[in-house]
Structure formats: structure tokens, C-alpha cells
Amino acid sequence: MNTLFRNLAVLAGALIGAAFLTAAPAAAAPGGEHAPEDHAWTFEGPFGTFERTQLQRGFQVYQEVCASCHALEHISFRNLGEGSGPFTCFPDPDAHAEDGHHAEPLCYENPNDNPVVRQIASAYMITDGPDDAGDMFERPGVPADRWPSPFANEQQARASNGGAYPPDLSLIVKARSGGADYVRSLLLGYHEAPEGLDVRPGLYYNEYFPGGQIAMAPPLLEGIVTYADGTEATTEQMAEDVVTFLAWASDPHRVDRNRTGLMVLIYLFVFAVLLWFAYKQVWSRVEH
Ligand code: HEC
Secondary structure: HHHHHHHHHHHHHHHHHHHHHHHHOOOOOOOOOOOOOOOOOOOOOOOOOHHHHHHHHHHHHHOOHHHHHHOOOOOOOHHHHHOOOOOOOOOOOOOEEOOEOOOEEEOOOOOHHHHHHHHHHHHHHHEEEOOOOOEEEEEOOOOOOEOOOOOOHHHHHHHOOOOOOOOOOOHHHHHHHOOHHHHHHHHHHOOOOOOHHHOOOOOOOEOOEEEOOOOOOOOOOOOOOOOOOOOOOOOOHHHHHHHHHHHHHOOOHHHHHHHHHHHHHHHHHHHHHHHHHHHHHHHOOOOO
16 A cells, blocks of 8 residues: 555656646747847746736737738637637726726637627638639638638748748747747847948848848837727837737647646645545554
């Protein structure tokens, strides 16, 4: 019995260890001209979370600024209203702020019923088909649709961007070494080129981009968006918000999964304590 208990304890320990290992962010080496600047993110570590209002702001920046060039192909509209997503809850548009009181937000369990998600989706035209006559047709988006790409194909994307290809952003935070720190540094890393450096036509000097010259014009200009929640749209603020949104988009269910993992750990712990007392009780009158 003693060995059985010890084995159980070792098993529980291994499970706890494994849970922490899988939750830890992948270590990455910086790859650009300069190492990206370290930034404190709310979503870092196994207990990290996303602040919903920040995800809403980040989505606004993506939609109004980045989406004209960058796709988000792994994201469906419905993801925006699931779990920790930006629009699972949102301020009630019919509520009037009284005496500085904030009204209860509206929350939707099912993204298909969520009016904000439906409205975002329906503003995009989706190519569907073929219909009975074999023709493709256009219709307004619904929550189940994937985010549509801004270009018909890679050739068109390159033709519109001086030959450079704006990569899909749904996995960019995971795909680049330096992750969220790198993408934030890149967005804020446009400066005057150093004396004597020849910046080729159509390129911009950016000290964090490998090689130092990037085909993307500085996308974030002071006040380019007007935030619905009144936050001041400085370049720093927009960069933090949009990168937070992209980090969420790279794994929309991570926070929800971590929360489940934490519940499992608590359960295992309580179970181990109970087992220990049960063991003591059962064997209390037996001579060892
Ligand atoms: C006018 C089009 C355009 C807009 C708007 C735009 N980008 Fe880009 N972006 C590009 C192009 C083109 C590239 C490829 C650059 C290259 O390879 O030199 C790129 C590259 C990137 C990269 C990849 C850099 C790397 O390491 O390869 C990231 C990240 C990125 N953009 C983020 C954003 C974000 C976030 C926004 C919105 C705030 C945005 N972009 C807005 C055109 C755009």
C-alpha cells in the first residue's frame, strides 16, 4: 500500500510538472538587427489572461489598419465571441451611463447569437458556391465563416505591395522568434536611417527587421484609430493592443485551456489530500 501511495504521489507530481511545462511559452532567440525590447504582457505565463477591452481595441486596430494588407486565415468570425475572445462580452449599447455607473456588460455563450459577432461578419462579402448552376456567388458573412483574405491570391498581394508579401498574421506571434516582443518592437521600430545607409526605394528603415529594411510602410500613426472606449490612440498604445490581439489570435483557446488545467490541478491536489487521510484512516489500527 505504501508503494501504491508513493506511486500515486509520483504520478500526480509528474502531471503537475507536465502541465506547467506545456503552459510555458516557447523560448526564442531574437533574430533581427537589434534584440526586441522586452515588454510586460498581461498574457504571459501559465496564469496570464487577456483583458477584454484591450482585445477589443487590438481588434479595432487590426480591422481598421492591418486588415487591408494582412489576412487572419486561421480565425473565424465566431472565434471573436468565444471564451476569452474580444466580443464574448461587450458594453450594452442601450444602457446609459448614470452617475458614472458602468452598466453590466452583455455576454453571449453562443457566438452565433452574438449581435456584435454577427454584425462584424455581415460587413464582409464571402465568396461561396458553386450554386445549382455551377456559379460562384457572393453573400454577406456569417459567424462560421473564416476571415476573408484582402487579396485574391499571393500574386495580387505582391503586386499591391511592391513585390513583397504581407504574411498572414494569425500565427505571426508564434512564427517569429521573439514573439510578441518582436512584433511590438517592429511596429515601433521605424526611425531615421543611420548616416550613410542606403535605403532602397520602396523600403523603410526598421532596426528590428532582419536586414534593417522592410517593405511595409510604418502602419501606426498617432491617432490613426479613434478608440470606442476613449483610450488615447498613441502609437505605443496601438502597438501593445494590436499585438495583444494577435497573441490571442495565435491561440484563441489558450487562456480557457489554462483555466481548465488549473481546475484539474486543484482537483488533483484535493484528491491527493483526501486519499492521504483515507489511507491513514484505513490503516490506523494495523500494526506496521
Ligand atoms: C499597406 C499594406 C500593409 C499594412 C497596412 C500593414 N502591413 Fe504589415 N506588412 C506589409 C508587407 C508588404 C510586409 C512584408 C514586408 C517585407 O517582407 O519586407 C509586412 C510585414 C509584416 C510583418 C512581418 C515582419 C517579419 O518579420 O517578416 C508583421 C508582423 C506585420 N507586417 C504586422 C503588421 C501589423 C500589426 C499591421 C497593422 C498595425 C500591419 N502590418 C499593416 C504590408 C502592410
